[in-house]
Amino acid sequence: MKKLPTISVLLTAIILWCAALIIVPSMTQLLTKLNCESLKEDQCQQFISTLGSTGDIFGAVTSLFSGLALFAVAITLWADSNSRRESRRPFLMAELNSDSLELSSPIPTGEKSITLKANLSISNQVDEAAFNITLKSILKHQGLKLQLPHAHLAFPLMGKASGEIKLDCPITGGHFNNFLSQLTSGNPIELDTEIIYENIEGVKWTTSAIYELTCTHTIHRNRLNAARGNNEDFAKQWENDPAVPLSPAPKSGTWKHSKS
CATH class of the missing domain: 1.10.287 (Helix Hairpins)
Structure with a gap:
């Protein structure tokens, strides 16, 4: 027509x-x-x-x-x-679930820190191949932002395939106090994700979304509070080096897909 x-x-x-x-x-x-x-x-x-x-x-x-x-x-x-x-437009999405996102290995003395670990499943929703896949992510709350290290998928996604990108980043200083304060109060912090990739012709595309991260269980909030307070309860709460899982939920209206 x-x-x-x-x-x-x-x-x-x-x-x-x-x-x-x-x-x-x-x-x-x-x-x-x-x-x-x-x-x-x-x-x-x-x-x-x-x-x-x-x-x-x-x-x-x-x-x-x-x-x-x-x-x-x-x-x-x-x-x-x-x-x-x-x-020729590939379309990648990052997926998070409660089993793939956690806080662990807190250091309650000196410059306090705790490590955020995340496994993001990157999946191609169409048959077009995606190359040079890079994940950019930011933790943020009320104007306070922590840029996480850029991560890369080691191989292209040919057609409807998937891969996994791992994040391992310490949260320190003012970010430590602010983020943990929100989580122990039952409030969410945000993880802003942006996947940048190329099609076979070298045209760059971007898929982005924001996840709201919450700590849902009281026992896990108490564990984070112990990491913040550095009191006698810390050794009890964190013996055997446990981890605190976080629950991610996509924030409504934040999914975007466009040419870079």
Whole structure:
């Protein structure tokens, strides 16, 4: 259906061009006959010369339109090539669940810290291959942001395949106090994820989403509180080096997919 207007325009242009080959000579002969009947021979020759000069002007106009047509063809070919490159669009998604996100190994003295560990499953939702896959992520709450190290998938995703990217990042200083305070109060912090990848033509695409992370169980909140307080309860709560799982939930309206 999309090709129909283009074919119609092309056929119309061909018809008009062919008609001009018949109409223009006919009109010239008619004008010459009508005017030369009432003119002397030298005046008739002058009239014919005037028609010739007028025809030369139309020749220049024709050259102008030919140049514009060539330019239009070049633009069309460029747009078609660009459209073909962008039509090969992989679509990756990052998936998190409670078994893949945890806080562990707290250090309650000095510069307090705790380690965030996450396993993100990266899956391709379409048949187009995705290359050079990079995950950028940020932990944030009320303007406080912690940029996590960029992580890469070691292999491309060919078609509807999946892979796993692991994050292992310490949370220290003001981030430690702020984030743990929110989690132990039952409030969420946010994990902003952005996956950047390329299609086979080298065009870059991005899929992004924000997850809200919460600590849902009282026993786990108490464990985080013990890490914050550095009191006698710490050794009891953290003996045998346990981990505190976090529950991720995609934040409504944050899924985006676009060309980088």
